[in-house]
Amino acid sequence: MPSKKLAQVNDLNWESEVTKSDVPVLVDFTGQYCAPCKQIEPFIEQLASEYAGRVKIVQVDVEEGPNAAAKAGVKNIPTLIMYKAGEAVATQKGAAPKTILKQLIERGL
Numbered sequence: 001m002p003s004k005k006l007a008q009v010n011d012l013n014w015e016s017e018v019t020k021s022d023v024p025v026l027v028d029f030t031g032q033y034c035a036p037c038k039q040i041e042p043f044i045e046q047l048a049s050e051y052a053g054r055v056k057i058v059q060v061d062v063e064e065g066p067n068a069a070a071k072a073g074v075k076n077i078p079t080l081i082m083y084k085a086g087e088a089v090a091t092q093k094g095a096a097p098k099t100i101l102k103q104l105i106e107r108g109l
């Protein structure tokens with residue numbers, strides 16, 4: 001189940017929400033049946049609050065955004081990719097503690 005607190009991105013709004021964003025974007029590639037994705041979701045939501053206004057944090061359900069996931073080279077979930085000016089600048093594959101996710105965001109600022 002996607003987070004109700006995070007913006008949901010799919011193939012239709014990928015370009016406007018990620019590629020053309022004026023602020024850095026952390027994309028959480030996730031799936032409805034992914035247990036590790038659910039484990040890190042509270043951390044992602046906390047970071048969205050902590051970085052509000054400086055970083056946009058969004059989710060892509062790979063079943064609803066298969067083209068976005070393919071363009072990003074996502075083969076496994078969870079995969080988190082930090083984008084700055086439309087370019088991927090840092091990637092985290094697999095679940096990670098909040099401190100590691102925070103470092104991922106910092107690399108894009």
